[in-house]
Structure formats: structure tokens, C-alpha cells
Amino acid sequence: MTTLRSNLPSRIRQLLSADGALGPSIKLDSEPPPKIKAFINKVILCPLQDIAIPLSGFRWEYSKGNFHHWRPLFLHFDTYFKTYLSCRNDLLLSDKILEDDSPFPKHAVLQILRVMQTILENCHNKSSFDGLEHFKLLLASTDPEVLIAALETLSALVKINPSKLHASGKMIGCGSVNTYLLSLAQGWGSKEEGLGLYSCVIANETTQDDGLNLFPSDVENDSDKSQCRMGSTLYFEVHGNAQSTEESSSNVNNSSSLGVIHMPDLHLQKEDDLKMMKRCIEEYRVPSELRFSLLTRIRYARAFRSPRICRLYSRICLLAFIVLVQSSDAHEELVSFFANEPEYTNELIRIVRSEESVSGTIRTQAMLALGAQLAAYSASHERARILSASSISFAGAIV
Structure with a gap:
């Protein structure tokens, strides 16, 4: 024997x-290798408020990754988010939205998200990830760099591996985060409203001035002015018993079941995103379930204050779609998205083909969005049915 x-x-x-x-x-099989364990211990032993220090030099220097090996580190990240983010009124969009005394820990959060993204990109077994509730807070940030980092991390989580489509690969869902992704992916509005993705991207990519005016006087035309006017106007329907104060009655149309917040030229307002949000919450009694969507409309409208900010929000719009289309449980959100944007795939193709007028970053993002659609189309019969609702036959969209 x-x-x-x-x-x-x-x-x-x-x-x-x-x-x-x-x-x-x-x-033994589930325990992390010594090198990984040493790094995790180094991070955990560091004071929580100084977590960015041991994370700053992190690079992937390991063989094929197993997410189970990194779970202790992700649990530690969970502790950090619960300690420093879960009680922030600005991220919770509470009535006390402006009453946070401590500054947002941007540097530490960006380092955590960078490490999370790197690990997720290099590991399998990601379906056991369970920290999505923190991303609902992160996506409520008014800092576009935090938004981009959070969406890139989610993209690494849900990314479909083509080699696993016919084996053990599974699409990963984003749960309640899907509604937030839908709001962000809708961007400035639909093509029907004159604010299609391609036209907004072209307008901002061809404008290099970073001042307050989106379109400098020497390149302004009627189309530019019209688009700027529409994109910087806040129009938001508040269903329920929303009512405005007398001071704001000129900006809201009330009925028994519908209130409409209508504010033009938000890019010229001196108030920042959160102050504008606070004002809307107080004046129009916006219920909590509508506040993220309202904040998103405010963020996009105020982005017109600068071409640089607009370009960042173009990336946010594309990244949110990339995550949404690959999220396994986002069926209803995608049906809603394509009902309003049936030509979205064509818009992406136009961006990819606009080599001279669109930066490489945005074109790459559009290509990734097309690739994400193709991967989702191949991975799920239900997702293929939804994607077929677009105006182009997706099976022949990418050559």
C-alpha cells in the first residue's frame, strides 16, 4: 500500500x-500562499486610518490568482468602508447631506479601489465577492475620479472571460447597484432629446478650453448652444406628494401626483453639486429612493461647466454601461436602457470610427463597451434577447 x-x-x-x-x-487549498499572506498581514496590522501606506506599492506579482486567497484583505477593506464611509451623510444622500465634518478620504479610497481592481482582474472565483453595498455609497460621490475608480473596479468584477463561456464561467450580478448603473449610463439624455452619446462626446472632445464656457466664442454655433442649453438644464420628475416652497414655485409644476424640478443653466450656478442637491431635497421634498437619480442628473448638468469635467463624465457614462451590460441580473435595467436608446450600439461604433476627433481614451472605452456587449451576447440567451432590441444586429456589429 x-x-x-x-x-x-x-x-x-x-x-x-x-x-x-x-x-x-x-x-490547505483555501489558505493563501505565504507571499500573499505576508502582504495581507502587513495591511491588516497597519492602523486603519493609514491603510493607503501599505497599499501604495501594490503590484500583481503572483501566479494565477484565486479570489479565496484574498478574502481576508477584502474583509479588511469592508471594515474600512464601514468605518469611514457608511455614516457619511453626503454618500447616504440624507437630509443632513452637508453636515459631514471630516473630509472624504479620497486618497485611501482610490488606493483600496486600485488594489481591489488589480486582484479582481487576476483572480477566478470572484462570484463570492460580497461587498457591493459599499459601491452604492461610492457611486454617490460627487468626485468624478472616485466614480471612475469605483466603476473600473466593478468592471473587473463582472468582466466575462470568453474562455469560460462554455465551461465553468458565470456571469456575476450587481444586485441593487444595477439601478445606480442605469442612472449613470443614461448620461445627459437620449438621442431623441438631442443629447445622444456621440454628439456629447464630439462636442466635448473637440473643445480644448477648460474655462467656464463649454464652447469658446470662436467655435460656437447654434447647434452647440442648443446642446449646451439642454445638457445643463435640470429636468427631474418627482412622483408622489412633492411640493416646492413658495420661493421655488416658479421652477416646479405641481399636480396631485407629480412634481417637476426645472432649473436651466446649472453649469453657471455657483453652488456645488451637494449644495444644489441639498436645495432640491429641502425645496421639493425629494424622497430617498429618488435622490441618487436626482444627484446624477445634477452631476451631469453641472459637468458642462468645464470640457475636462464633461470628458470625465463621458468616461463614467461608458463605464457604467460596460458594467451594466455584463451584470447577470440587470435584465430589467437593460430593457429600460435600450427602450430609450435603441441606437446606442451605433453611437458606440461612430465614436470608435472617429479617430481624428475623439481621444484614444474615449475610443478605447467605446471599444470596450462594444466588446462587453458581444461577450454578454455570447454568454447568456436572455442577455442576447435583450441586446437584440438595439437597432443593429449585434451578431454582425463587430467585424
Whole structure:
């Protein structure tokens, strides 16, 4: 029997050892390798408020990744988010939205998201990830760099591996985050409203001035002015018993079941996004379930104050779509999206083909959006049915 065991693969010998006890052998398989364990311990032993220090030099220097090995680190990140983000009124969009005393820990959050993204990009078994509730807070940030980092991390989580489509690969869902993704992916509005993705991208990509005016006087035309006027106008329907104060009655149309917040030229307002949000919450009694959508409309409208900010929000719009289209449980959101944007795939193709007028960053993002659609189309019959609702036959969209 000893000779027979010596000829067996080492893994089987481990299972047969220890008097037949399987527990220790299985535990060995789930324990992180020494190098990974040393890094995780280094981060955990560091004071929580200084978490960015050990994370700053992180690079992927490991072999094929297993997400289970990194779970202790992600649980530590969960502790950080619960400690420093979960009680922030600005991220919760509470009535006390402006009453946070401590500044947002941007540097630490960006470092955490960068490390999370790197690990997720290099690991399998990602379906056990369970920290999505924190991303609802992060996506409520008014800092576009935080938004981009959060969306890139989510993209790494849900990314479909083509080599796994016919094997053990699974699409990962984003749960309640999907409604937030839909709001962000809708951008400035629909093509029907004159604010299609392509026209907004072209307008901002061809404008290099970073001043307050989106379109400098020497390149302004009637189309530019019209688009700027529409894009910087806040129009938001508040269903329910929303009413405005007398001071704002000129900006809201009330009925028994519908209030409409209508504010033009938000890009010229001196108030920042949160102050504008606070004003709307107080004057129009916006219920909590509508506040993220309202904040998103405010963020996009105020982005017109600068071409640079508009370009960042173009990336946010594309990234949100990339995550949404690959999220396994976003069926209803995607049906709603394509009902309003049936030509979205054509818009992406136009961006990719506009080599001279669109920057490489935006064109790359549009190509990734097309690739995400193709991967989702191939991975799920239900997703293929939804994507077929676009005005182009997706099977022939990418050559």
C-alpha cells in the first residue's frame, strides 16, 4: 500500500494522509500562499486610518490568482468602508447631506479601489465577492475620479472571460447597484432629446478650453448652444406628494401626483453639486429612493461647466454601461436602457470610427463597451434577447 501511495499525485496523497481526515487538506487549498499572506498581514496590522501606506506599492506579482486567497484583505477593506464611509451623510444622500465634518478620504479610497481592481482582474472565483453595498455609497460621490475608480473596479468584477463561456464561467450580478448603473449610463439624455452619446462626446472632445464656457466664442454655433442649453438644464420628475416652497414655485409644476424640478443653466450656478442637491431635497421634498437619480442628473448638468469635467463624465457614462451590460441580473435595467436608446450600439461604433476627433481614451472605452456587449451576447440567451432590441444586429456589429 505504501508503494501504491508513492505513485499517486501529491494532492491525492494529501487527501489519504492524516488518518483519512479531509479537513486539514481542504484547508490547505483555501489558505493563501505565504507571499500573499505576508502582504495581507502587513495591511491588516497597519492602523486603519493609514491603510493607503501599505497599499501604495501594490503590484500583481503572483501566479494565477484565486479570489479565496484574498478574502481576508477584502474583509479588511469592508471594515474600512464601514468605518469611514457608511455614516457619511453626503454618500447616504440624507437630509443632513452637508453636515459631514471630516473630509472624504479620497486618497485611501482610490488606493483600496486600485488594489481591489488589480486582484479582481487576476483572480477566478470572484462570484463570492460580497461587498457591493459599499459601491452604492461610492457611486454617490460627487468626485468624478472616485466614480471612475469605483466603476473600473466593478468592471473587473463582472468582466466575462470568453474562455469560460462554455465551461465553468458565470456571469456575476450587481444586485441593487444595477439601478445606480442605469442612472449613470443614461448620461445627459437620449438621442431623441438631442443629447445622444456621440454628439456629447464630439462636442466635448473637440473643445480644448477648460474655462467656464463649454464652447469658446470662436467655435460656437447654434447647434452647440442648443446642446449646451439642454445638457445643463435640470429636468427631474418627482412622483408622489412633492411640493416646492413658495420661493421655488416658479421652477416646479405641481399636480396631485407629480412634481417637476426645472432649473436651466446649472453649469453657471455657483453652488456645488451637494449644495444644489441639498436645495432640491429641502425645496421639493425629494424622497430617498429618488435622490441618487436626482444627484446624477445634477452631476451631469453641472459637468458642462468645464470640457475636462464633461470628458470625465463621458468616461463614467461608458463605464457604467460596460458594467451594466455584463451584470447577470440587470435584465430589467437593460430593457429600460435600450427602450430609450435603441441606437446606442451605433453611437458606440461612430465614436470608435472617429479617430481624428475623439481621444484614444474615449475610443478605447467605446471599444470596450462594444466588446462587453458581444461577450454578454455570447454568454447568456436572455442577455442576447435583450441586446437584440438595439437597432443593429449585434451578431454582425463587430467585424
